[in-house]
Amino acid sequence: xQRRKRIHMISVIxxxxxxxxxxxxxxxxxxPEKSETVVMTSAAAAGTxxxxxxxxxMVILAASGGxxxxxxxxxxxxxxPPDKNGKGYTFLGWSTRKNQTGNPQYQAYERIKLTKTIxxxxxxxxxxTEPDLDVSNLADQLTNYSGVIFVGDSRTMMMKKTxxxxxxxSVHKKVWFVDKSGEGLEWMRQYGxxxxxxxxxxKTSKKSKPVAVIFNMGVxxxxxxxxxxxxxxxxxSQYTSYMNSLxxxxxxxxxxxxxxxxxxxxxxxxxxxxxxxxxxxNNTLRRGLNSSFTWINSxxxxxxxxxxxHCEFRGNTDDGLHYSMITYKxxxxxxxxxxxxx
Numbered sequence: 001x002q003r004r005k006r007i008h009m010i011s012v013i014x015x016x017x018x019x020x021x022x023x024x025x026x027x028x029x030x031x032p033e034k035s036e037t038v039v040m041t042s043a044a045a046a047g048t049x050x051x052x053x054x055x056x057x058m059v060i061l062a063a064s065g066g067x068x069x070x071x072x073x074x075x076x077x078x079x080x081p082p083d084k085n086g087k088g089y090t091f092l093g094w095s096t097r098k099n100q101t102g103n104p105q106y107q108a109y110e111r112i113k114l115t116k117t118i119x120x121x122x123x124x125x126x127x128x129t130e131p132d133l134d135v136s137n138l139a140d141q142l143t144n145y146s147g148v149i150f151v152g153d154s155r156t157m158m159m160k161k162t163x164x165x166x167x168x169x170s171v172h173k174k175v176w177f178v179d180k181s182g183e184g185l186e187w188m189r190q191y192g193x194x195x196x197x198x199x200x201x202x203k204t205s206k207k208s209k210p211v212a213v214i215f216n217m218g219v220x221x222x223x224x225x226x227x228x229x230x231x232x233x234x235x236x237s238q239y240t241s242y243m244n245s246l247x248x249x250x251x252x253x254x255x256x257x258x259x260x261x262x263x264x265x266x267x268x269x270x271x272x273x274x275x276x277x278x279x280x281x282n283n284t285l286r287r288g289l290n291s292s293f294t295w296i297n298s299x300x301x302x303x304x305x306x307x308x309x310h311c312e313f314r315g316n317t318d319d320g321l322h323y324s325m326i327t328y329k330x331x332x333x334x335x336x337x338x339x340x341x342x
Contacts, residue, residue: 057114061094062121072114082108082268082275083122085318090127090309091266094120101125103304108267109276125306127324135329136167138336139174145256145339146209147174149199151192152216154181155263155322158313162328176203184220185238193246197253204254212339213250214296215243216260218281219321223272232277233284240288247292256342257292259285260335261299264307269320296338298331 059078061068064086070078083091093104096118104123106112139148150156156179163171178195180187196213204211221235247257261282265273279299286295307330311322323331 055117058117059112059114060117060119062119064091064122076115077111077113079109079111080106080120082266084268085266085309085320086124088127089124090307091268092123092125092264092303092306095123096120101129102306107275107279107303109274125308127308127310130306130308130324130326131330132326133329133333135163135333135336136171138333139171142174142212142336142339144209144342145212147176147203148212148214148336148339149176149178149196149203149255150214150216150335151178151188151196153179153183153220155219155328156216157181158311158322159328159332161313162325163332165325166329182220184217185235185242188217188246189242193249197249200250200253200255206254208254211253211255212258213255214258214260214335216262218262218285219265219273219278222262222274222277222281224274225272230277232281236281236284236288239285243285243293244288244290247290251292256294258294258296258335258339258342259289260296261286263299263323263331264303266309266320269309269318273321294342296335298334301334302327302331 057072057076059070059072059080061070061081061083063081063083065084068081070081072078080094085091091108092102093107093110095105098121100121100123102123102125106120142148150159156177160177160179163175176199178192178199180192183192200211200213218235218239221239222230222232224230243259250257262278265275265278267274282297282299286297289295307327308324309318309320309322309327310316310324311319312325314322
């Protein structure tokens with residue numbers, strides 16, 4: 001009898017011990033470990049790529065200052081940075097191929113979607129490969145126009161100085177300039193438009209062939225002054241309104257209107273302007289101009305074919321904004337050859 005009581009007591013004690021342990025086991029099963037929480041937070045920050053593959057997608061850039069790694073944001077995209085021009089070359093953009101000298105796959109500040117980690121290499125245009133064109137007689141070959149007027153800022157002024165320095169005053173026989181260094185839309189409103197109309201008065205008539213007017217302005221209105229951002233949409237809106245209004249005033253003159261795109265800059269050399277805003281300005285203005293204008297897409301041509309930025313008019317310095325005399329002649333030749341087909 002006593003033996004049975006002892007066995008019963010032992011069974012009760014064991015049952016109580018199991019009941020006490022089971023809640024602890026249950027709580028341990030639902031409590032996350034600290035390491036698991038860190039992994040989950042990291043995956044969420046890294047975006048979809050980390051959740052699906054367990055790896056962070058990135059772009060690895062062979063930049064001039066060394067290798068740069070940029071991780072994809074939550075939506076799997078990366079904004080590509082600019083890179084500095086170097087001794088004897090201009091940076092044009094990025095490519096998956098090494099040693100490319102033109103026609104980059106991607107441009108600075110372009111946002112790309114990553115499906116995996118990729119390596120990109122700088123596309124560099126070497127100045128010693130740039131052709132030095134003879135453009136002395138190009139304007140004489142124009143058959144559809146009696147002459148050409150270029151309207152612009154310091155870049156236009158430097159093109160004029162290049163032609164004058166190499167070909168003398170004879171260049172002004174059929175090619176004229178309305179320009180002001182460092183200026184933009186406000187100057188056009190106050191002075192440039194009037195100066196242009198004065199030029200047209202003495203150079204057009206109903207009996208002669210039309211004068212081609214080439215506008216090339218906007219880069220000075222895209223400046224980030226004192227490090228402040230700009231609203232390029234507002235800038236484009238003002239340009240569109242003014243240029244379309246000006247075109248109506250110019251109808252009384254025998255002229256045909258063209259707008260040459262704002263040409264490339266390099267933010268890494270002069271951080272006051274941003275490549276993506278130049279491209280956005282060009283694209284938006286092209287769509288907004290009325291039918292009086294014909295667009296000349298020189299920007300894409302020189303990104304594809306290269307240009308040089310050691311500026312003789314700035315002591316052979318490279319500010320990523322102004323060009324060499326050889327490049328200014330190529331820009332001039334590009335426009336004149338376009339006019340021959342229009």
